[in-house]
Amino acid sequence: MTTAIEIPSAVTPLLRVTDLNKFYGTRIGCADVSFDLYPGEVMGIVGESGSGKSTLLNCLAGHLAPDAGQVLFDTRAEGMRDTVTMSEPERRMLGRTDWAFVHQHARDGLRMNVSAGGNVGERLMAVGARHYGNIREVAVDWLGRVEINEDRVDDRPTAFSGGMQQRLQIARNLVTGPRLVFMDEPTGGLDVSVQARLLDLLRGLVREMGLSAIIVTHDLAVVRLLADRLMVMKDGHVVETGLTDQVLDDPQHAYTQLLVSSVLQV
Amino acid sequence: MTDYNFAYLDEQTKRMIRRAILKGLAIPGYQVPFASREMPMPYGWGTGGVQVSAATLTPDDTLKVIDQGADDTTNAVSIRKFFERTAGVATTEETSKASVIQTRHRIPEEDLTEDQILVYQVPIPEPLRFLEPSEVETRKMHSLEDYGLMHVKLYEDISRHGQIATSYAYPVKVEDRYVMDPSPIPKFDNPKLEMAAIQLFGAGREQRIYAIPPYTQVVSLDFEDYPFEASKADAACDLCAATDSYLDEVITDDAGGRMFVCSDTDYCRSRRAAGHVGALGTAFDEDAA
Numbered sequence: 001m002t003t004a005i006e007i008p009s010a011v012t013p014l015l016r017v018t019d020l021n022k023f024y025g026t027r028i029g030c031a032d033v034s035f036d037l038y039p040g041e042v043m044g045i046v047g048e049s050g051s052g053k054s055t056l057l058n059c060l061a062g063h064l065a066p067d068a069g070q071v072l073f074d075t076r077a078e079g080m081r082d083t084v085t086m087s088e089p090e091r092r093m094l095g096r097t098d099w100a101f102v103h104q105h106a107r108d109g110l111r112m113n114v115s116a117g118g119n120v121g122e123r124l125m126a127v128g129a130r131h132y133g134n135i136r137e138v139a140v141d142w143l144g145r146v147e148i149n150e151d152r153v154d155d156r157p158t159a160f161s162g163g164m165q166q167r168l169q170i171a172r173n174l175v176t177g178p179r180l181v182f183m184d185e186p187t188g189g190l191d192v193s194v195q196a197r198l199l200d201l202l203r204g205l206v207r208e209m210g211l212s213a214i215i216v217t218h219d220l221a222v223v224r225l226l227a228d229r230l231m232v233m234k235d236g237h238v239v240e241t242g243l244t245d246q247v248l249d250d251p252q253h254a255y256t257q258l259l260v261s262s263v264l265q266v
Numbered sequence: 267m268t269d270y271n272f273a274y275l276d277e278q279t280k281r282m283i284r285r286a287i288l289k290g291l292a293i294p295g296y297q298v299p300f301a302s303r304e305m306p307m308p309y310g311w312g313t314g315g316v317q318v319s320a321a322t323l324t325p326d327d328t329l330k331v332i333d334q335g336a337d338d339t340t341n342a343v344s345i346r347k348f349f350e351r352t353a354g355v356a357t358t359e360e361t362s363k364a365s366v367i368q369t370r371h372r373i374p375e376e377d378l379t380e381d382q383i384l385v386y387q388v389p390i391p392e393p394l395r396f397l398e399p400s401e402v403e404t405r406k407m408h409s410l411e412d413y414g415l416m417h418v419k420l421y422e423d424i425s426r427h428g429q430i431a432t433s434y435a436y437p438v439k440v441e442d443r444y445v446m447d448p449s450p451i452p453k454f455d456n457p458k459l460e461m462a463a464i465q466l467f468g469a470g471r472e473q474r475i476y477a478i479p480p481y482t483q484v485v486s487l488d489f490e491d492y493p494f495e496a497s498k499a500d501a502a503c504d505l506c507a508a509t510d511s512y513l514d515e516v517i518t519d520d521a522g523g524r525m526f527v528c529s530d531t532d533y534c535r536s537r538r539a540a541g542h543v544g545a546l547g548t549a550f551d552e553d554a555a
Binding site: 088089092096111114115117118121122123125126127130131132133135136153154 | 397406410411412413414415417418421422424425426488489490491492
């Protein structure tokens with residue numbers, strides 16, 4: 001079942017997804033996904049492994065080409081544009097300005113043989129920054145915001161701990177002031193205390209910058225903390241949507257009930 | 267002449283290479299794939315440059331071959347002999363008398379003219395290679411003009427060394443479009459890339475040909491606060507007293523003795539013939555060399 005949430009129609013959504021489908025041969029990646037994401041809203045997508053949440057996220061972020069459906073994004077210059085039919089240069093431009101993508105493994109999202117400062121500065125240089133002093137200043141500022149000491153600016157990410165690498169990846173992504181952040185299991189593989197600090201940091205940044213975000217995770221605690229709204233996926237289909245607290249406290253679909261009841265109680 | 271086809275390669279191969287050269291000239295700085303042949307020398311010894319030269323030479327041409335500026339080093343001598351034997355063309359050591367110059371890692375000091383062709387030997391044509399190992403991805407980056415990564419490399423240089431430490435194979439942007447590796451020439455030579463002669467680049471192992479047509483805009487990449495600087499050793503040639511040429515530092519004994527000499531041997535010779543004498547040089551004697 002899907003429950004639409006009423007939001008005043010005067011606000012235009014930042015992202016509007018309609019009937020998105022992705023197939024791997026005859027197998028379903030994700031099917032008939034539709035939703036709106038509004039400015040400043042954080043949406044969680046949960047579901048077990050293989051439920052199609054990463055496929056969906058990659059389709060939204062332009063890493064995979066969906067087989068059918070639209071992904072409309074409210075661009076700064078031209079209003080609503082379908083990013084699926086957009087040209088590759090335009091999509092890449094979005095990818096390094098208005099969008100950000102935080103990978104589960106920091107190694108996928110960082111350049112491991114480039115210093116922390118270079119990693120943060122890359123997006124700035126990609127959009128035309130050509131003043132070394134300014135780039136470095138911004139990089140240091142962002143390292144500070146994600147709690148990485150200034151004296152690590154010339155160290156390579158290989159010399160960083162897992163948690164620091166993940167924070168560096170976040171700094172690298174947010175440096176150009178994106179409006180929409182895609183996160184794929186941002187806390188996966190980190191121990192709980194590091195997870196807690198990272199979540200705290202993310203929550204602060206999301207609020208402070210007014211970011212919209214789509215967070216894919218299988219960790220219900222993460223969405224409880226970060227997401228306003230929740231979408232539950234199973235076998236490529238969305239089985240339930242709603243406000244996070246509502247879905248987690250009063251799950252309607254049998255699968256959501258299973259998911260919620262499977263959480264280990266400490 | 268011998269039993270070789272003119273300039274070693276068969277006519278179909280030369281035709282294929284000429285097509286790649288023409289395409290390269292039409293799209294300055296773009297790397298054109300070509301079907302590189304096995305040459306009777308190992309990769310890394312200029313197989314790309316030799317194939318481009320072979321496709322460029324005509325029986326009336328005069329060939330000059332230099333290696334790091336010198337006419338008398340192994341690589342230069344063997345390639346010059348190769349073409350003497352397989353093409354029977356005239357050869358020279360004088361820059362101004364040559365119509366085709368094959369070079370490894372230098373541009374001659376003397377200005378080239380519209381009647382000349384400069385052929386470079388290129389080991390790694392892809393300027394983004396050490397930053398992005400995937401060829402599929404680098405090609406996509408070129409086609410989308412996605413060159414932010416190139417500046418990341420320069421950023422890394424400054425953050426680690428306090429200046430842009432890249433001193434050779436310094437990346438350039440050609441005609442405001444393609445970022446190109448000028449082959450491992452010293453960055454001292456970068457300003458000379460805007461010249462009257464045709465410049466052809468051949469990479470045999472990597473199977474790429476690219477080109478810069480005459481009078482094409484070639485800009486060395488840099489930062490506003492760390493501008494590009496064409497650097498050389500701060501000295502004069504000890505043989506010919508030239509202060510405007512690129513210098514090699516030569517260790518002369520085990521006691522720290524050293525001298526600076528022009529890397530361009532023809533330039534140095536002609537200056538000495540004209541009467542210039544450096545600090546450690548003697549008056550020019552035609553037979554001494």
